[in-house]
Amino acid sequence: MAEKYPVRMGDGHFVEMTADEIRAHLIEGSEDAADRGKIAPLEDSEYDFLLDLFTNPARVVGVPQGHEVVLTHDIGTLRLDGDQGNSGVGIPLSRLQGIQVHERAFAADTMELGHVDYSWKPVKPIIAQEQQVLENVLLSTIVPIFYGAMPNLGLYYAPDGPFGNPSDLLPMAKIDEAREAQELAVEHAIRDMVYVATKLWDVGGDAINFDTTGAAGDADFKATLHAVEQLKDSTDLAIEVGMAGEFILGMHGKLEYEGTRLAGLFPHDQVKLVEKAGADIFGPVVNTNTSRSMAWNLARAVTFVKACVEASNIPIHVNMGMGVGGSPVFETPPIDSVSRASVAMVEIARVDGL
Amino acid sequence: MNEQELMEAAAAAIVAADEEKAVELARQALELGLDPVKVINLGYSEGMKQVGDLFERGQVFLPEVIIASEAMVAAVDILEEGLPEAEREKTAGIAVLGTIEGDVHDIGKGIVATLLRVYGFEVHDLGRDVPIDVFVAKVKETGAHIVGSSALMTTTMVGQRALEQKLKDAGLRDKVKTMVGGAVVTQHWADKIGADGYAEDAQEAVQKAIEIAETMRG
Numbered sequence: 001m002a003e004k005y006p007v008r009m010g011d012g013h014f015v016e017m018t019a020d021e022i023r024a025h026l027i028e029g030s031e032d033a034a035d036r037g038k039i040a041p042l043e044d045s046e047y048d049f050l051l052d053l054f055t056n057p058a059r060v061v062g063v064p065q066g067h068e069v070v071l072t073h074d075i076g077t078l079r080l081d082g083d084q085g086n087s088g089v090g091i092p093l094s095r096l097q098g099i100q101v102h103e104r105a106f107a108a109d110t111m112e113l114g115h116v117d118y119s120w121k122p123v124k125p126i127i128a129q130e131q132q133v134l135e136n137v138l139l140s141t142i143v144p145i146f147y148g149a150m151p152n153l154g155l156y157y158a159p160d161g162p163f164g165n166p167s168d169l170l171p172m173a174k175i176d177e178a179r180e181a182q183e184l185a186v187e188h189a190i191r192d193m194v195y196v197a198t199k200l201w202d203v204g205g206d207a208i209n210f211d212t213t214g215a216a217g218d219a220d221f222k223a224t225l226h227a228v229e230q231l232k233d234s235t236d237l238a239i240e241v242g243m244a245g246e247f248i249l250g251m252h253g254k255l256e257y258e259g260t261r262l263a264g265l266f267p268h269d270q271v272k273l274v275e276k277a278g279a280d281i282f283g284p285v286v287n288t289n290t291s292r293s294m295a296w297n298l299a300r301a302v303t304f305v306k307a308c309v310e311a312s313n314i315p316i317h318v319n320m321g322m323g324v325g326g327s328p329v330f331e332t333p334p335i336d337s338v339s340r341a342s343v344a345m346v347e348i349a350r351v352d353g354l
Numbered sequence: 355m356n357e358q359e360l361m362e363a364a365a366a367a368i369v370a371a372d373e374e375k376a377v378e379l380a381r382q383a384l385e386l387g388l389d390p391v392k393v394i395n396l397g398y399s400e401g402m403k404q405v406g407d408l409f410e411r412g413q414v415f416l417p418e419v420i421i422a423s424e425a426m427v428a429a430v431d432i433l434e435e436g437l438p439e440a441e442r443e444k445t446a447g448i449a450v451l452g453t454i455e456g457d458v459h460d461i462g463k464g465i466v467a468t469l470l471r472v473y474g475f476e477v478h479d480l481g482r483d484v485p486i487d488v489f490v491a492k493v494k495e496t497g498a499h500i501v502g503s504s505a506l507m508t509t510t511m512v513g514q515r516a517l518e519q520k521l522k523d524a525g526l527r528d529k530v531k532t533m534v535g536g537a538v539v540t541q542h543w544a545d546k547i548g549a550d551g552y553a554e555d556a557q558e559a560v561q562k563a564i565e566i567a568e569t570m571r572g
Contacts, residue, residue, distance in 0.1 A: 011543075168464075178417065251461070253417040263412075290541065
């Protein structure tokens with residue numbers, strides 16, 4: 001009887017699989033990415049590498065010395081003190097202390113300051129407070145500090161904003177109205193993001209992170225690209241663009257940037273536009289399918305990210321964690337999964353950072 | 355144009371979201387004396403299925419799906435003239451949808467609502483941040499076949515379990531099927547709370563809803 005190995009499913013629970021079964025899942029996952037993204041699947045030697053990872057009995061795996069990559073955290077300041085249901089462990093710490101803990105105890109290579117709303121728009125009325133906190137953080141840390149928030153175009157639609165909500169308008173077949181609302185939201189979001197980021201630059205900010213870009217669809221991505229463009233013209237901020245999902249949801253469907261339709265772009269195409277806009281780092285996301293094994297999910301994620309790295313001229317810091325990058329959907333993803341997924345991203349996809 | 359060619363042209367008109375062509379073909383089908391139900395099921399619905407597959411693969415997008423569905427609705431309106439009264443009233447099923455109280459994420463749920471309408475469901479979308487009692491009251495009022503709840507946070511997904519219990523308390527649980535979705539929701543969670551259906555994405559949700567509604571109609 002063939003030996004069986006514990007492999008997690010995308011929802012985190014363990015199943016037992018033979019090496020042949022794991023290999024079959026790896027191939028199927030990679031080919032799914034290749035088919036959707038019109039990119040190359042992994043090679044035989046890469047399937048062998050992944051199979052070794054999954055059959056390795058060690059709970060935690062790592063890369064050889066010299067292969068380490070940059071380890072950075074988005075929304076990290078909130079991860080310790082936050083307890084919002086989707087991240088955070090509820091330890092009462094200030095944001096400054098959270099950053100210091102990540103720098104001094106967790107060896108983070110960069111850190112990020114973020115507000116609990118974690119969207120650019122709500123930061124606008126409290127920008128003076130955020131400037132003050134950022135200044136304190138910058139004066140008491142050594143690692144580069146990002147200020148991070150989501151473009152979150154949802155906040156520009158009813159009931160939170162001035163424009164009609166495409167989620168309400170589209171089901172009523174009010175397509176022109178839904179599209180117009182998104183186009184107007186793009187203009188407002190660009191203005192808000194540029195305003196807030198410029199104010200943070202004024203107090204010496206090192207960098208900003210547009211996190212979870214594209215969460216509200218193609219308009220979200222378009223607003224971010226234009227904000228990046230404007231900020232690179234007017235400031236010397238380093239800019240990271242991190243994504244929300246593996247492809248751009250077409251809530252508008254016709255929006256373009258520099259002649260390229262945004263809806264439906266996968267990471268290897270997204271990065272080209274991010275680069276064109278002038279960003280310095282790109283954070284691709286590949287979503288985890290909870291009904292599939294981690295072997296399927298990880299091979300799929302690595303296939304997408306490998307193509308993205310190959311297409312990119314800027315550093316790629318892949319998003320790893322709850323439900324992304326091949327890791328299961330867990331508030332705090334298990335170390336056996338995260339370490340395997342991280343090794344695969346470094347050794348096969350050749351990412352520059354996690 | 356023979357029957358088969360008309361079916362294929364009807365499907366193609368939907369994929370191309372060409373309402374004018376879809377309507378013209380529907381009139382032609384009636385003139386040729388074709389069975390309207392067959393033309394809807396094997397022609398226009400087949401086109402809509404292809405649109406759904408393209409949507410799932412990220413090759414067409416929500417506005418295009420809606421434009422295609424408008425073309426289908428216009429064609430079906432014409433074909434219904436050739437149907438008996440009882441057939442005209444039919445829907446694929448009645449669905450009540452909403453995002454659980456405390457949760458304001460509703461893009462995914464909105465897409466599911468739109469696609470269910472496209473596939474002929476009567477949809478009652480309760481929106482976001484919906485109290486459990488409101489779900490239960492709407493199920494009771496509409497006689498829904500399916501109640502779908504969405505949760506994007508681990509703090510709100512517990513509301514899906516409460517919904518199961520409140521439907522039991524109201525004596526409705528054996529009359530309605532429950533479906534759960536949302537980023538943090540999994541098949542394992544659906545099994546744990548006793549929900550009848552779970553889907554990874556909007557297109558899968560629609561397929562499962564169709565299967566469930568067909569089972570309920572027997």
